[in-house]
Amino acid sequence: MEPRVIDFYNELPSGVIVIDKMNEEFSELQSINEDLINTLKLYENPQILFRSREEYDEIHEKMFSAIKKTIDEYFDDFEYTFMKDYGITPKQRVHISITIQDELMKITNDKHFSYIESYEAINSVGILTRGRNLPHWNKIYDALSKDELKDIFYDQIKHHIKEYTSLRYKRFRCSECKKLDYYINEEHKCFACYTESD
Numbered sequence: 460m461e462p463r464v465i466d467f468y469n470e471l472p473s474g475v476i477v478i479d480k481m482n483e484e485f486s487e488l489q490s491i492n493e494d495l496i497n498t499l500k501l502y503e504n505p506q507i508l509f510r511s512r513e514e515y516d517e518i519h520e521k522m523f524s525a526i527k528k529t530i531d532e533y534f535d536d537f538e539y540t541f542m543k544d545y546g547i548t549p550k551q552r553v554h555i556s557i558t559i560q561d562e563l564m565k566i567t568n569d570k571h572f573s574y575i576e577s578y579e580a581i582n583s584v585g586i587l588t589r590g591r592n593l594p595h596w597n598k599i600y601d602a603l604s605k606d607e608l609k610d611i612f613y614d615q616i617k618h619h620i621k622e623y624t625s626l627r628y629k630r631f632r633c634s635e636c637k638k639l640d641y642y643i644n645e646e647h648k649c650f651a652c653y654t655e656s657d
């Protein structure tokens with residue numbers, strides 16, 4: 460039989476105490492984990508049915524212009540100066556994520572979802588959140604103008620919402636099989652139906 464971690468610890472004079480401690484910690488972690496899973500189950504993603512791709516686009520364009528407006532507002536010279544050290548600033552982070560949250564709320568009417576997803580979206584700007592802790596940040600900061608940095612910021616958030624966040628809630632009804640899917644083509648067919656008819 461292979462030596463086990465438990466055997467190793469048992470050879471130590473204080474082995475029993477270590478094992479007891481480990482068991483205690485393990486069962487504590489296990490119950491925390493179970494609690495988390497149960498909590499997550501309570502919060503399934505909202506499912507929002509859009510009548511067409513045009514309706515989806517129209518609603519989301521409104522969302523993106525609201526987000527853009529807040530980004531414009533908090534990319535003033537004062538915040539921009541702070542970005543040299545911090546990357547995105549606490550003020551930008553707070554105000555932009557509140558706007559994303561409000562806009563997601565308008566579409567999904569789901570507080571928990573909007574809250575969590577707004578954080579995910581703001582974190583999606585990735586390297587911009589690290590400032591001087593990121594290697595070569597000075598070069599990036601100096602090479603780009605304020606507006607160029609803002610473009611990256613806005614574009615990344617928009618991309619994240621389009622490609623990740625909205626996939627969790629957007630649903631369309633397939634004109635053929637009538638099932639709900641997050642994607643339909645121009646003829647309102649889901650992936651399974653339009654690949655079948657080819």
Ligand SMILES: [Zn+2]
Pocket residue numbers: 633634635636637638648649650651652653
């Ligand atoms: Zn279908």
